[in-house]
Amino acid sequence: MKVTLVSRSGREVIKGGIELADGATVSDLQEAIHGRIKKYYPSRQRLTLPLQAGSQGKPIVLVPKSKLADYCDGNANNLTVLFKDLGIQVSYSTLFFWEYLGPLIIYPICYYFPVYKYFGYEGERVVYPVQTYALYYWCFHYFKRIMETFFIHRFSHATSPLSNVFRNCAYYWTFGTYIAYHVNHPLYTPVGDLQMKIGFTFGLICQISNLYCHLILRNLRSPSGNGGYQIPGGFLFNIVTCANYTTEIYQWLGFNIATQTIAGYVFLIVASLIMTNWALAKHRRLKKLFDGKEGRPRYPRRWVILPPFI
């Protein structure tokens, strides 16, 4: 069959189209495109069916494993596919590794090295126990995240645009520096002992719960990595859709209770807003997918991310 590849402006991406066997899959098409235009490796291609003129709604995305013939509705020998270049892609592991590496390095630099000298604070500084524990807590957190990235997470998409590396690194590295600067400051004022203990203990419990949540999520997805959706269950997932985000937010709360900086609380609020956005989208997606019709299970009533608020 012949596939005509057009861009959204109507221009033919590959002159003359591509000839493929009748039983070819979308994946075969992607390989063929990559063969013709070297820079368009498959993860960079977004292939959709052209939208009928005047119709609204989301375009149908071609799924790699499906047969091309499934997308032909009339003419079984000709298919027109809309092509979009998603830009340079990096694997999610790469993205996460770089964004987490920043905080993991910057925070100890502020703790161990005399950086505050350059801000005008001369002389020896007193280091309180809470600052040391905060260092261990923080570094454990980001080390855990990196380990999870390589050994636990199963991603729904293989790649992410390169621009996200810059955006995400800016976010994590800037906030990391902002918090590290304040917690390790020579003029830092520690909270009481009890408050510190409550904060770190609570935070640690949440971090471990968060790890357990990630393990549960991992087991929802099959290793073949087709990224399908299941109804999460077990542990906190029985009452809240995005228990992993819940535990993440509470773990930062624990850190902030122990270290008490405005910088830390600002980060907590921003991170919570971002995660709540994600959680709402995921909750909506799951509810739409598991609508109880045609034999599909019905998504149970659950909190989205932060009981009892949302």
Place this chain on the structure above:
Amino acid sequence: MAVEDVDGIYAHFGGSSAHLIKLHQCAHLASPPPFSIRIPSPSSMAGFLYALRRIYLSLYNWTVFIGWFQVLYFAVKALREGGPTTVYDAVEKPLQLAQTAAVLEILHGIVGLVRSPVSATLPQIGSRLFLVWGILWSIPETRTHVLVSSLVISWSITEIIRYSFFGMKEALGFAPSWLLWLRYSTFLLLYPTGITSEVGLIYVALPFIKASEKYCIRMPNKWNFTFDYFYASIIALAIYVPGMFLVLLIIQVNKDCLPNCFNHISSGSPHMYGYMLGQRKKALSKSKTA
């Protein structure tokens, strides 16, 4: 009522008038109930709110227009009578009023009264307020600088054109093509002069900010919080130009209300400048064929 959009900018406005036509068609169908209490039907309620919105926005736009007109008038008058060093004192009150009133526009976007994305208007108005209150009002040493004149003149001409444009759209239902031409042509000069003045004034203010230690919070304190106005201003300066890129990016994401967004852009970067040139070409050629 003529609502043929000359430039398609007020697309949603056209939608509202279509609604009004439908309303008119329904009006004669509703007959009053036998007793004297008349409960408004949903469509007449919507029509009432629509009229209210239009009256409010007309009042808003024309009021702020008058404010900026005063700014321009007093600025030119002061320039001719006393020279550049006297401009700020002459325009201070109307400038502060007119610019601060723009905060309402964020509210309008949030409640949905107008269709501009809050994410684009917020940094724009933020930077304006930073200049008016954070630099000119807070650091008096900047007030006699010649850049104040170029600043208020660039801003006031832009805003006069903009507010009269929307004032006319809301009050009369259309805006004349010469006003449209002005909107899309004056930015060619006013963007560069405006942004140069803004950046220049912040730069001029820096040594005075550092010396005065104004708005600074030092450690130690219970919440381990610091704020240094000097460094914050430097960061503001640093993100100014690429910040405009970011606003442009946000606008690109909200493509369907793209024309609306330029309502609030009054400072720009080279990239934005080029983009506006393109928009200008499109808008003016469209008005020729309409």
